[in-house]
Amino acid sequence: MQREPTLRERGALLAGRGAGEAVRRLGRGGGTALPGLIAGALAPGLVEALGAQLGQGSVTVTGTNGKTTTTRLLAEAVRRSGLEPVTNHSGSNLERGLVSAYVDEAGPDGVVPDPARSLGVLEVDEAALASLLPRLRPRVAVFLNLFRDQLDRYGEVDSVAEGWRDALLRLSGEVGDSGDGDTTLVLNADDPTIATLGEVARGPAQGPGQRPTMTFGIEDRSVALPGVEHAADARFCLCGEAFEYEAVYMGHVGVWRCDSCGRRRAEPDVAARDVELMADSVSLQLDLRAEGPGRTLQIDLPFAGLYSVYNALGAAAAAHALGLPAEAIADALEQAGPAFGRQERFTVDGRHVRLLLAKNPTSMNEVARAIAGATLGSDGPSVLLAILNDGIADGRDVSWIYDADLEQLVDRTGSVVASGTRADDMALRLVLAGVEPAVVEPDIAAALEQALAITAEGGWLEVMPTYTAMLEVRELLATRTGAAPFWRTAEPAAPDAPEPSS
């Protein structure tokens, strides 16, 4: 598979690099997509060229929620294992984003600095995976979860899962049953749509030649929800029967079984036990099953919410599948710090600000649960700034906010400010949930000022934005606090907010 980049590919990489520098010099954002778009147009084989150079192979990370954080955690574990991660840390996760990551890393000869030690850690969009998987042939493919998300862009949930199954079947067909160069699937055992991908890829013949899998899941019923959430998507088994649940952790994710065909959630290879959820962190016991004695690690995860546990488990299982040392995994989970906009913290004029991206019903549910469950300061409940944009990257259709259970914020939040291009829709949803906003201000900069003004000095402001709103509000916060722009957030950020008082 090893090959040198062609002259044409080297030229394309240089052209992409020039474009990225121009974009950044013009102050028009991070140039995280354009370089890849240009380079990719000039030389269509760049994804393969990148893949061929990575001496340690690559990992793809896909799923509806948690890709960026999981990728960040895994890249940190790779780094702490003495390898060089090549990663699209800016969250640009279509083919052009991957090529942009290559453009950033490659020298003038089109070669990454240390090919022998380089390992691709690549976040891949759910819809782009089917085309990229056979071209990248990753060592490990991580599948986190599948929820409804931007139905106007991705189409229906079933068609996304169908695309994944087809891609895995094609991969099996090409690679054959030898097991040589085979891709290990890292699968969320608790999400039935994800867990059953293993059997699809395995094909009819059980036994030798099976595609290797590494599963992960939560083994702690004490953090389960009372029942399946409204925003659940995989309510029915491949055989057509409805799933039964012994425990639900979020949406349709939990301890599931089908009484008709006998499919059921299997005990995971990598598990979180003794999970304790706190206002802005989670403590858990991480079990890594292995041949021979496994390892158990005590982890203090510096992120809030059960959804953060799944991100940590996905990263840990992938790292484990790669054979990275347990210590590197534990250190990465505890010290990598948040990805941009995902529980990032800022301090503005003595007010603590936490940025919690909420981009689809399940993600908004989890963020609302984290906010409702947090008592971050002793000065009363946090102020909430809820921002709903309807750009292409947010989803043009904003009706999804009715699938989120914002009712759980009743009496669990301080004053609320609604903002964004669809501030009026956000305000109406909040009112119908029983949480009337104090301020409705479509302009995000003005809304942020008003929200900060309502927040007491020393108090907390929780910001719950959709994707483009997050980029906008983050830039405002970064400007005021001197934080790095989002395309330079690969290195662990120094914590810039003090520990919460309780």
Place this chain on the structure above:
Amino acid sequence: MSGGPEQTIRVVDLYPEVMNVYADRGNVIALRARCRALGIGCEATAVGLGDPLPAEADLVLIGGGQDREQRRIAGELASRAGLLREWADGDTPMLAVCGGFQLFGRFYRTAEGDELIGTAVFDAVTVAPARGAARCIGDVLAQSGVEGVGEVVGFENHAGRTYLGPGAEAFARVLHGHGNNGDDRTEGALYREAIGTYLHGSLLPKNMALTDRLILGALRHRYGDGGPLPAIDDIYAERAHRTAATVARERGRSYPR
């Protein structure tokens, strides 16, 4: 204060666990909130697969679903077509959305060529184009001829193309968007008090006139007559409606002449 409200409408919510793909729950949430504001009781019964239909209903709701969900309910729904048509003939208001609307027509032919038989509450048929054909996706602005409803805003996302027969009229005329099929400017269907539409999810929250129309119809169904509802402003709903209308004018599909 004594007891509950003087008047209560009985709402039957069909298969909410299955047919809910585009946030159709928003319609029930808005209906309950509006009834509360108007001082009207709202007794909603969720009917799941295998559950019997209640003996009586003043308002029937059904939401959208993917092909898979439509297949799950189609058989049972068709077996109840007689009663549902009887209810529609008896002026029971209905709101059937997207996949539910398709199954309230005569049939829905999937991209694979399977024909799912509908309830035929509406004289309409739906045919999905071959896989890979463009879906009808986007913001919609339409004008309804239903008394008191007027301008309707929403979002559509469907593959199937619906064509109305002589026994049904359109719920609304499309100003921006695709509507039933992208060709004839029709949006949804209307039969007596029953409404079918492709506008999903947050339809009732920001179309308060339609919500009121359904509530009024339900009151008339239960109590015989019913005067106009008290005019209670909902400033949040009005603003969200106006924003959605502006968005649809700016970026909704222009109808070919």
